[in-house]
Amino acid sequence: MAVRHTRQRSAILAALAAAAHPLTAEELLGAAQAHMPGLALATVYRAIRDLGDEGVLHVVALPGAPPRYERAGRGHHHHFECRGCGKVFHVDGCPGDLARLAPKGFALEGHEIVLYGQCAGCAGARKSA
Amino acid sequence: MAVRHTRQRSAILAALAAAAHPLTAEELLGAAQAHMPGLALATVYRAIRDLGDEGVLHVVALPGAPPRYERAGRGHHHHFECRGCGKVFHVDGCPGDLARLAPKGFALEGHEIVLYGQCAGCAGARKSA
DNA sequence: CTGCTTGCAAAACATTTGCAATCCC
DNA sequence: GGGATTGCAAATGTTTTGCAAGCAG
Numbered sequence: 001m002a003v004r005h006t007r008q009r010s011a012i013l014a015a016l017a018a019a020a021h022p023l024t025a026e027e028l029l030g031a032a033q034a035h036m037p038g039l040a041l042a043t044v045y046r047a048i049r050d051l052g053d054e055g056v057l058h059v060v061a062l063p064g065a066p067p068r069y070e071r072a073g074r075g076h077h078h079h080f081e082c083r084g085c086g087k088v089f090h091v092d093g094c095p096g097d098l099a100r101l102a103p104k105g106f107a108l109e110g111h112e113i114v115l116y117g118q119c120a121g122c123a124g125a126r127k128s129a
Numbered sequence: 130m131a132v133r134h135t136r137q138r139s140a141i142l143a144a145l146a147a148a149a150h151p152l153t154a155e156e157l158l159g160a161a162q163a164h165m166p167g168l169a170l171a172t173v174y175r176a177i178r179d180l181g182d183e184g185v186l187h188v189v190a191l192p193g194a195p196p197r198y199e200r201a202g203r204g205h206h207h208h209f210e211c212r213g214c215g216k217v218f219h220v221d222g223c224p225g226d227l228a229r230l231a232p233k234g235f236a237l238e239g240h241e242i243v244l245y246g247q248c249a250g251c252a253g254a255r256k257s258a
Numbered sequence: 259c260t261g262c263t264t265g266c267a268a269a270a271c272a273t274t275t276g277c278a279a280t281c282c283c
Numbered sequence: 284g285g286g287a288t289t290g291c292a293a294a295t296g297t298t299t300t301g302c303a304a305g306c307a308g
Contacts, residue, residue, distance in 0.1 A: 111244045
């Protein structure tokens, strides 16, 4: 099950690396097709699964939105979902000290934080409206 | 669009209120059918949507798991997903001070935190293994 | 070469919706 | 009684899978 290095996977990884925001499966397909025309959606899903198992890919699931995927290894960060435009942004920084939140006897191994609100663009548009 | 009070919705709300953990759509169907046999899955989804709009219901989406639903209004809390048994637990408390994490110009309106690790039961089982 | 990976299309799954009958107020 | 709500079943949309052919190692 050693992951083989194929043109398709390179294209998918390149698309992920180039994306500023986490991508949905279909966005990822579109982006990767620029490098690898004829790429099938099924291949994207298979790559997502394999790369996810490898830990190269990270899944971001938000309520009411399809799962998004991003390249792992860019350091610890979280996400901000704009309720105005629906885009998801990177958020650097982390409150830390989450271990105290876990119930007694629970072993904390990781965490995910999602912020909701208006992005700079939507907040501005709202003011002027 | 005033929500009407029907037997089905009572059953669904009752099932939600009785549940210790957030429920998936199907778990919710099963639980509510105990109070209301013949309840259709479509009705559950419609109730989820309507009650969600009303703010009575809260959606919890986790990567790799179907969305779960819980009753809102139990105070601010977060969730802990056990990687061992897959269950989702309530977590009281909140690090607060998340506004500083939002990028400049972004308006923070809410947040969601998910902790991952081993619950008390699974952590114990692991030690003895 | 050998076997994992791909593309295509069909299958599997979860969620949504149309419509006539029903129930709530 | 009027109109929202329900149940059923079919439609929708997304993710997965089977299979023959292609490419990596």
